[in-house]
Amino acid sequence: MKDAFFKTAARSLSFGFSGAPLDRISDKREDSGFVAALRERSDARMALIARDMPILPRGAASRDPLFPLSAVAALGGARFEALLGIDSRGAPVFAASLADGAVEELADLSDGFLDRRMLIVPGRDDLELVDLRTIAVQGLVSAEALAILGQAKAIVHWHAHHGYCANCGAPTRIAAAGWRRECDACKAQHFPRTDPVVIMLAVDGDRCLLGRQARFPKGMYSCLAGFVEPGETIEEAVRREVHEESGIDCGEVLYFASQPWPFPSSLMIGCLAQANSRGIKIDGNELEDARWFDRAEVTAMFEKRHPQRLSAPNPMAIAHHILRGWAEGAGSA
Amino acid sequence: MKDAFFKTAARSLSFGFSGAPLDRISDKREDSGFVAALRERSDARMALIARDMPILPRGAASRDPLFPLSAVAALGGARFEALLGIDSRGAPVFAASLADGAVEELADLSDGFLDRRMLIVPGRDDLELVDLRTIAVQGLVSAEALAILGQAKAIVHWHAHHGYCANCGAPTRIAAAGWRRECDACKAQHFPRTDPVVIMLAVDGDRCLLGRQARFPKGMYSCLAGFVEPGETIEEAVRREVHEESGIDCGEVLYFASQPWPFPSSLMIGCLAQANSRGIKIDGNELEDARWFDRAEVTAMFEKRHPQRLSAPNPMAIAHHILRGWAEGAGSA
Numbered sequence: 001m002k003d004a005f006f007k008t009a010a011r012s013l014s015f016g017f018s019g020a021p022l023d024r025i026s027d028k029r030e031d032s033g034f035v036a037a038l039r040e041r042s043d044a045r046m047a048l049i050a051r052d053m054p055i056l057p058r059g060a061a062s063r064d065p066l067f068p069l070s071a072v073a074a075l076g077g078a079r080f081e082a083l084l085g086i087d088s089r090g091a092p093v094f095a096a097s098l099a100d101g102a103v104e105e106l107a108d109l110s111d112g113f114l115d116r117r118m119l120i121v122p123g124r125d126d127l128e129l130v131d132l133r134t135i136a137v138q139g140l141v142s143a144e145a146l147a148i149l150g151q152a153k154a155i156v157h158w159h160a161h162h163g164y165c166a167n168c169g170a171p172t173r174i175a176a177a178g179w180r181r182e183c184d185a186c187k188a189q190h191f192p193r194t195d196p197v198v199i200m201l202a203v204d205g206d207r208c209l210l211g212r213q214a215r216f217p218k219g220m221y222s223c224l225a226g227f228v229e230p231g232e233t234i235e236e237a238v239r240r241e242v243h244e245e246s247g248i249d250c251g252e253v254l255y256f257a258s259q260p261w262p263f264p265s266s267l268m269i270g271c272l273a274q275a276n277s278r279g280i281k282i283d284g285n286e287l288e289d290a291r292w293f294d295r296a297e298v299t300a301m302f303e304k305r306h307p308q309r310l311s312a313p314n315p316m317a318i319a320h321h322i323l324r325g326w327a328e329g330a331g332s333a
Numbered sequence: 334m335k336d337a338f339f340k341t342a343a344r345s346l347s348f349g350f351s352g353a354p355l356d357r358i359s360d361k362r363e364d365s366g367f368v369a370a371l372r373e374r375s376d377a378r379m380a381l382i383a384r385d386m387p388i389l390p391r392g393a394a395s396r397d398p399l400f401p402l403s404a405v406a407a408l409g410g411a412r413f414e415a416l417l418g419i420d421s422r423g424a425p426v427f428a429a430s431l432a433d434g435a436v437e438e439l440a441d442l443s444d445g446f447l448d449r450r451m452l453i454v455p456g457r458d459d460l461e462l463v464d465l466r467t468i469a470v471q472g473l474v475s476a477e478a479l480a481i482l483g484q485a486k487a488i489v490h491w492h493a494h495h496g497y498c499a500n501c502g503a504p505t506r507i508a509a510a511g512w513r514r515e516c517d518a519c520k521a522q523h524f525p526r527t528d529p530v531v532i533m534l535a536v537d538g539d540r541c542l543l544g545r546q547a548r549f550p551k552g553m554y555s556c557l558a559g560f561v562e563p564g565e566t567i568e569e570a571v572r573r574e575v576h577e578e579s580g581i582d583c584g585e586v587l588y589f590a591s592q593p594w595p596f597p598s599s600l601m602i603g604c605l606a607q608a609n610s611r612g613i614k615i616d617g618n619e620l621e622d623a624r625w626f627d628r629a630e631v632t633a634m635f636e637k638r639h640p641q642r643l644s645a646p647n648p649m650a651i652a653h654h655i656l657r658g659w660a661e662g663a664g665s666a
Contacts, residue, residue: 151564162499169497231484234591255588258567
C-alpha cells in the first residue's frame with residue numbers, strides 16, 4: 001500500500017478533544033475486581049466534573065486537571081465514576097461527577113453562545129470550575145488533558161441525564177465501570193450515546209458557503225452542520241442539511257476528518273461538498289445569514305483583517321480546519 | 334474544483350438502506366396542521382411495522398411495501414406514526430407502528446445471526462411480515478423501498494423503546510411529526526438516536542484482516558466493527574477496535590463510505606486502515622477467529638470457490654463493498 005492512498009489520514013489528531021493518550025482497556029470493564037484494584041492504586045487520578053464543568057487547579061502554572069482520589073473524598077465524594085482508561089505508564093484515570101452542592105455559582109456569564117458560569121468550590125480557593133469551551137479556546141490545559149476532559153464530560157453528562165430507563169421508566173444503575181446502565185425492571189441495557197453530526201463546507205470553484213447562527217459571536221461565519229438522522233448516509237445528511245439551511249444543492253461529498261465534540265456528546269464528521277447551485281435561500285430558523293466567500297476573503301478572516309471584521313471559527317473546532325484546508329488548496333488540485 | 338478531488342464520493346448510494354428517494358421536509362415537522370393535511374391526502378402512503386418487522390404484500394409480483402392509509406385502519410390503526418417525507422411527486426410517506434396484537438407469530442426461525450420469525454396478519458392472507466435483513470438479502474423490494482423501510486424501522490424502534498424520559502422516568506409524548514419526544518414533567522426533549530459504528534478493513538500490502546463472530550453463518554468472515562465511544566474520533570475508534578479485537582496495531586485510516594444500518598439504529602462508517610503489525614491475538618469475546626487473507630483468496634470468496642468454502646458478506650452490507658473495493662485495487666495505486 002502506498003502512502004498516497006492514506007494521504008488524508010490522521011488529520012483529526014490535531015483538533016480539540018481528540019488525541020486522548022489513554023488505553024480504554026474496554027475488555028476489563030466487566031471485571032469489577034480489576035477495576036476496584038485500579039481505583040486503589042496510589043497513582044490513580046480523576047477528572048472532576050461538577051455542574052457539567054471540569055474542576056481546574058487555580059492559578060497554578062501547570063493546570064493539570066487530573067487529581068488524586070483523595071481530592072475527591074475531600075470534596076464530598078463522587079456521585080458516580082467511570083473508568084476512562086490507563087495512561088502510557090499504566091496509571092488509571094477515572095472521571096467523577098461531584099454533587100451540584102459541592103460547588104457554588106457566583107455569576108452566570110453565558111452570552112448565548114458560550115455557557116460560561118463562574119463557579120467556585122466553597123472554601124477551596126485553590127480550585128475553580130471553568131466551562132470546557134473556555135478551557136479549549138484559551139488553551140488552559142494540554143491537548144492530551146483536553147481530550148481526557150472531553151471524554152470525562154461526555155460520559156458524566158450521559159449518566160447525569162440517563163438515570164431512568166427509556167424503555168420502562170424505572171431507575172437504572174451504573175455498570176461496566178461506567179460504560180453501561182442497566183434496568184433491573186425490564187432488563188434493558190443502555191449504552192452511552194454519541195450523536196453523529198455532519199459539518200461541511202459546500203464549495204463551488206473558488207468560493208465556499210458559510211453561514212451564521214444568531215447565537216454566534218458578532219461577525220463570525222462558519223460551516224453548516226446538522227445531526228445525521230436515522231436512515232441516511234453521511235453523504236445524504238450533508239446534502240440534506242446544506243439544502244435545508246441554505247437552499248444550495250450539492251453533488252459529491254468528500255470526507256475530511258472527524259472530531260469528538262462533548263457538547264454534550266456529538267461526533268463531528270467534517271466534509272467538503274460540491275455545490276451544484278448558487279442561489280442562496282436561508283431557512284430563517286437555523287441561520288440568520290449565509291453567503292459565498294472566496295479564498296482571499298477567508299484568508300483575511302483567518303488573519304483578522306477582513307474589511308467587515310468577519311471572522312472564522314477558533315482552531316479548537318473542526319470547522320476551522322475544514323475551512324483552512326480548503327483555503328490552503330484542498331479541492332483545487 | 335476538479336472531479337478528481339471528489340473521486341471517492343457517492344459510493345454509499347449503492348448500498349442497502351441508502352438512497353431513500355424522499356425529501357424529509359424537516360422544516361415542516363413542527364407544523365402540525367400541515368402534517369395533518371398531508372395525512373389526509375389521497376396519495377398518502379405508509380410503511381407498516383409490527384414487532385420490528387415490515388409488512389409486505391404476499392406473493393404479489395410487485396412487493397410494494399407502502400400502503401394507503403385505509404390499510405392501517407383496517408389493521409386496527411397505528412400505535413404511533415412518523416412522517417418520513419414526500420416523494421418526487423409530492424406524495425407523503427409515513428411510518429406506522431401497529432400493535433403487537435395485530436400480528437401473530439407462527440414460528441421462530443432465528444438462527445442466531447438472522448432474527449427471522451414467521452409472522453402473519455390474522456385473517457389477511459394477502460399480507461405477511463418479513464424481517465428487514467431477509468428483505469434486503471433476498472431483494473424482495475426495490476432499493477428505494479428498502480431505504481424507506483430502513484428509515485421506518487429505525488424511527489419506529491426508537492419510539493417503541495423510548496416511551497419514558499431517561500432524565501426523570503416520566504412518560505414522554507411524541508412530537509415534531511415523530512422526530513422528537515417531549516417530557517412534560519422535566520421538560521427534557523429527546524431526539525432519535527443514531528449510533529455511529531466504525532467498520533474497517535485493516536490492510537498490510539497484499540493482505541487484509543478479516544474476523545468471524547460465533548454468530549456468523551458457517552464459514553463467513555467479515556470486516557471488524559465496533560461502536561464509536563464518547564471522546565474519540567472515527568480514526569481513533571478504528572485503531573482501538575482493531576487492536577481490541579485482533580491485537581493488530583493500525584496507523585493511518587482512510588474513510589471509504591457510510592451506510593445506515595437499522596438494526597436497530599446504527600450509522601456504519603466504513604474505513605480502510607494501514608496495519609502496522611502482523612501477529613494476531615483475538616480477544617475471544619467478540620471474535621472466534623481472525624486471520625489474514627490475500628487478494629486472490631478474497632476474490633475466491635466472492636466467487637464462491639474458496640477451497641475451505643469461506644465466504645464474504647452479502648452485498649447488502651457495507652463490509653462487502655469495503656472488501657471488494659480493496660480486492661479490486663483500492664490501496665494499491
